[in-house]
Amino acid sequence: MSAQAPTIRRREAAVGDGWPSTVPSLLRRIYAARGAHDLDAAQPKLAGLLPPDALSNIDAATELLADAISKGERILVVGDFDCDGATACAVAVRGLRMLGAQDIVHAVPNRITHGYGLSPALVESLAPLAPSLLVTVDHGIACHAGIRAAKALGWRVLVTDHHLPGAGLPPADAIVNPNLPGDTFPSKVLAGVGVIFYVLMALRARLRGQGDARAADADLGSLLDLVAVGTVADLVPLDANNRALVSAGLRRLRARRGCAGLNALIEIAGRDAARLTAADIGFAVGPRINAAGRLEDMAIGIECLLSDDGVHARDLADTLHQINAERRAVQQSMLDDAEAAVAGQPPVDPASAGVCLFDAEWHPGVVGLVASKMKDALHRPVIAFAPAEPDSDQLRGSARSIPGLHIRDVLAAVDVAYPGLIERFGGHAMAAGLTLQRDHLDAFTEAFRATVEQMLDPALLRAEILTDGALRGEEFDIVHAAHLRDAGPWGQGFPEPQFDGEFAVVDWRVVGTRHLKLTLRLDGHPKPLSAIHFGGWREIAPSARERIVYRLAPDDYRGGDAVQLVVEHREPLGAI
Numbered sequence: 001m002s003a004q005a006p007t008i009r010r011r012e013a014a015v016g017d018g019w020p021s022t023v024p025s026l027l028r029r030i031y032a033a034r035g036a037h038d039l040d041a042a043q044p045k046l047a048g049l050l051p052p053d054a055l056s057n058i059d060a061a062t063e064l065l066a067d068a069i070s071k072g073e074r075i076l077v078v079g080d081f082d083c084d085g086a087t088a089c090a091v092a093v094r095g096l097r098m099l100g101a102q103d104i105v106h107a108v109p110n111r112i113t114h115g116y117g118l119s120p121a122l123v124e125s126l127a128p129l130a131p132s133l134l135v136t137v138d139h140g141i142a143c144h145a146g147i148r149a150a151k152a153l154g155w156r157v158l159v160t161d162h163h164l165p166g167a168g169l170p171p172a173d174a175i176v177n178p179n180l181p182g183d184t185f186p187s188k189v190l191a192g193v194g195v196i197f198y199v200l201m202a203l204r205a206r207l208r209g210q211g212d213a214r215a216a217d218a219d220l221g222s223l224l225d226l227v228a229v230g231t232v233a234d235l236v237p238l239d240a241n242n243r244a245l246v247s248a249g250l251r252r253l254r255a256r257r258g259c260a261g262l263n264a265l266i267e268i269a270g271r272d273a274a275r276l277t278a279a280d281i282g283f284a285v286g287p288r289i290n291a292a293g294r295l296e297d298m299a300i301g302i303e304c305l306l307s308d309d310g311v312h313a314r315d316l317a318d319t320l321h322q323i324n325a326e327r328r329a330v331q332q333s334m335l336d337d338a339e340a341a342v343a344g345q346p347p348v349d350p351a352s353a354g355v356c357l358f359d360a361e362w363h364p365g366v367v368g369l370v371a372s373k374m375k376d377a378l379h380r381p382v383i384a385f386a387p388a389e390p391d392s393d394q395l396r397g398s399a400r401s402i403p404g405l406h407i408r409d410v411l412a413a414v415d416v417a418y419p420g421l422i423e424r425f426g427g428h429a430m431a432a433g434l435t436l437q438r439d440h441l442d443a444f445t446e447a448f449r450a451t452v453e454q455m456l457d458p459a460l461l462r463a464e465i466l467t468d469g470a471l472r473g474e475e476f477d478i479v480h481a482a483h484l485r486d487a488g489p490w491g492q493g494f495p496e497p498q499f500d501g502e503f504a505v506v507d508w509r510v511v512g513t514r515h516l517k518l519t520l521r522l523d524g525h526p527k528p529l530s531a532i533h534f535g536g537w538r539e540i541a542p543s544a545r546e547r548i549v550y551r552l553a554p555d556d557y558r559g560g561d562a563v564q565l566v567v568e569h570r571e572p573l574g575a576i
Contacts (some may be wrong), residue, residue, distance in 0.1 A: 005571065006379075006463035007145060008500055008549060013468075019461055026475055027487050030298075030468050030497045044244040046221075052202040056183040060174035061110055061216075062203045064158050066210075068133040076155075077106040080138040080192070081293030083286045087230030088137035088160075088193040090259075090305035093221045095200040098218040099207060105129055106306075108298045111365050112389050115396075116426075116433065118146035121389075123153070131155055131564030138192025139163070139176055142426040144170045160195045162236075164408055187241040189493070194245060197223060224249040225258035226305060232278045233286030235430070237493030246489045247407035250276060261304035264317035265289070272556070278489035279496065288317070291324035294365030327366065334362050334370045338384065342374070353461055354452035355382045356445040358395070361388035368398035368431070375400040377504045379463040381407055381452055383434075385441065395441060399432040404460040408432045410451055418447045422432065465549055465569055467500040473525040478561040481554045498568055500549045503529070505542045520565065530555065533567035543572035 013033035015025075020039060023031075026041075036042040052058055068075050075096060079089030085108070093106050107126055109115065114122040117139040123146050133156045140147065140159035147170040150157050157172040164179050176199055178185040190198065200220055228249020230546045231242055242393060252258050253266065253276050262285065266273050267286035292301040300323075304316035338357050355378060357370070367384035375382040381401045388394040401407035411425040411432055425434035436444055454477050469537035470482075490496035506528055507519040516536035531550065549569040555562035 002298045006465045006569065008465045008467060008547070008569070010467050010469045010500070024480065024483055026471075026480055027483055029345050029486075030487070032496055033468060038063070043247070044240040046244055046248050048185055048240070049244055050191050050241050052198045052205075053529035054183075054185040055176055055178060055198060055202070056180050057174045057176055058199070058202045061158050061160070061176045061199055062206045064133055064156060064174055064536060065096070065099075065135075065199075065203050066206055067453035068156075069096070069102075069207075071132075071331060072102055073132035074103040074105065074130065075101055076126065076129055076134045077104065078122070078126075078134060078136050078139075079106065079108040079298070080117065081108055081298040082138070083301075084192045084230040085138035086289050086293070086298055087206050087226040087233075087302045088191075088196045089302050091193055091200070091230075092135060092137050092160075092196045093306060094226075094259075095197070095218075095220060096225055098214070098220070098279040099203055099214065099540070100199070100214045105131070106302065107557065108293075108302060110297055111293060115388070115435070118143040118150065120145050120149040121148060123149040127153060127360070133158065135196075136160060137196045140170065141165045141175070141447040142170075142424065144168075147172050152203060160192070160199055160408075162190050162192050162195050164428065166412075168424070173488065187239055187240055189237045189242060191231040191234040191236045191242075193227050193234075194236075194242065197245070199228050220365075221248065222252075222257075223254045225262055228253070228278075229262060229285055229289070230283050232281040232489070232491055233290065235282075235492050238278075238489060238491040239493060243489055243494060246278060246491075250278065259308070260304060260310045260313035261307050261317065264310070264314040265304070265320065268314070268321045272542050275485070277485060278491050282491070287327075288320045288324045291327040292320055294369075295323055295327050295330065295363065319561075330363055331366050331369050334384075335373055336368055337362070338370050338374050339377075342378070353380050353456050353458070354449040355380050355449060356385065356397075356441070357382065358385040358441060360387060364388055367396065368400070368433075371400040372431075375402065379461060381405055381410070381456075383448065387438075388435070393438045395436055395438055397434045397436070399427065401430050401432075402460060402463075405452065405456045410455060413455065414444070414447050417451065421447060465498075465500075466495070467549055468497045469499060470501045471499050471552065473522065476522075476525065476529060476552065476563060478554055478563055481552045481563045484552055485554065491574045496551060498549055500547060500550050502545060502547050502573060504545050508542050510537050513537070516542070516567075518565075518567070520548070529565055530558075530562070533570060536567060536570065542570065545573045546570050547573055 004068045011033040013029045015028045015032045016526045019028050031042040079085040133335045141161040141163050147157050159172040159175040161177045178188050228246040234260045265285050271280045289301045292298050307313040332477050337359050364386040367386045371382045371384040383397045383399040385395045385397040388396045399407045406429045408427045415422050423435040503520040506521050509517050514535050516533040517530040520531050550565040550567050553566050555564040
């Protein structure tokens with residue numbers, strides 16, 4: 001099974017006037033290609049944040065919180081076992097303490113023991129805590145049974161979430177979610193950590209209006225480091241509102257004003273805090289937090305983010321680092337299994353779509369990473385399944401989609417057409433999760449493939465690489481590389497700049513076992529260019545001339561004014 005070679009297409013950009021002279025022409029072109037036609041749109045500020053008033057039920061949510069705080073009641077924050085959920089939990093606990101909560105505790109489900117979200121099993125285990133108010137962060141919109149169980153114990157429940165709701169809403173006392181039907185909040189792409197941050201902003205305004213002195217002094221901006229990490233790690237689109245949040249959080253982290261846990265994670269990941277980027281969060285900080293929830297218990301990650309003791313935070317960061325190394329080994333083994341399984345299948349008909357993978361030995365905490373990697377390799381929606389726990393008849397699946405196919409809508413369509421096949425599901429346009437019984441897997445696989453083929457335009461199965469065109473010879477320097485690095489934050493919906501061009505391959509060598517180090521020459525450019533293609537060695541020597549898609553970056557290894565091309569795609573000249 002293999003995907004067609006991708007098509008390389010250059011973005012179009014109409015650059016207008018009104019840019020200050022401090023913005024290089026290269027950046028103006030890149031910003032314009034992403035729909036940002038002035039500096040305010042390109043680099044949004046906190047002052048331009050959308051107000052929380054338009055969020056549905058925000059008044060009811062802040063009333064619940066203000067009432068619990070004023071009465072000194074116990075508030076229980078329940079997070080989720082991914083990075084967004086962990087940072088959201090830390091933001092909620094830290095923020096509510098700032099605003100006067102004296103009795104606040106937190107918890108997080110164990111992936112193996114409790115399953116996803118606020119389940120009845122989790123509520124039962126939390127019953128001894130006897131909170132008056134339970135607050136979910138980054139989940140809850142699909143947790144009907146768990147919320148009913150909490151309500152049966154006499155607890156009030158506030159749901160803060162960003163996942164898409166199903167046909168009905170759970171019986172919570174209040175739900176804040178920008179994706180609720182009829183919600184008028186302009187940005188629908190807040191991460192879970194962004195939603196709880198907005199709830200805290202609204203709560204602070206309410207308490208200030210009541211003359212609360214503690215709220216008057218509360219600096220919620222100190223939580224933006226956590227908001228930035230959760231937002232980037234959850235791969236939500238970086239619209240202007242999210243970019244303002246992430247930019248502010250990055251500024252705190254670069255100034256070493258982040259929380260002790262994030263500072264320790266940045267250090268142990270070998271990143272330079274002063275030059276930290278959204279990519280560093282996505283590829284180094286976020287995975288170390290996520291690893292705890294994937295293989296062990298996210299409580300370790302949350303404890304790291306809540307610690308104010310630098311030594312303790314460093315110890316916890318070291319533990320997360322070790323868990324992440326184990327996660328990478330497990331992931332690679334599972335990827336090898338998945339690639340072998342796919343290779344054993346006949347080539348895919350270009351008109352067909354939808355791949356389901358399962359191995360009884362796979363770990364349920366890592367299937368999302370496998371699905372993501374295989375989706376990229378095949379350019380098809382992929383669902384990877386693993387037993388919910390060893391020898392279990394229940395499977396947990398993680399789905400990843402390609403642009404143009406809303407994967408949660410696919411699962412909803414399968415659920416309607418084949419009732420009883422899926423036990424539960426939820427998610428977003430590009431990622432979703434589901435649970436089903438092992439003996440339903442074959443039937444689900446066929447239903448999924450058929451539904452995808454009905455809903456997906458076959459033309460979308462041809463991968464497309466968008467670039468920002470070619471760089472001019474004088475732009476291959478450290479000044480432009482630094483501008484590109486610092487001009488973000490780049491991410492989903494506001495992609496990091498990449499360029500394409502035709503190069504002569506002057507020299508090459510294999511680095512390690514999988515990477516390719518290249519020396520390239522651009523026609524008309526006097527100096528050779530250093531390039532690295534991570535994972536690019538496929539036991540086939542590069543051609544003498546190749547078309548290359550690349551990013552321009554400072555070469556931190558060589559230092560000084562050195563730059564390198566980070567290769568994203570290569571193809572021999574003349575290839576289709």
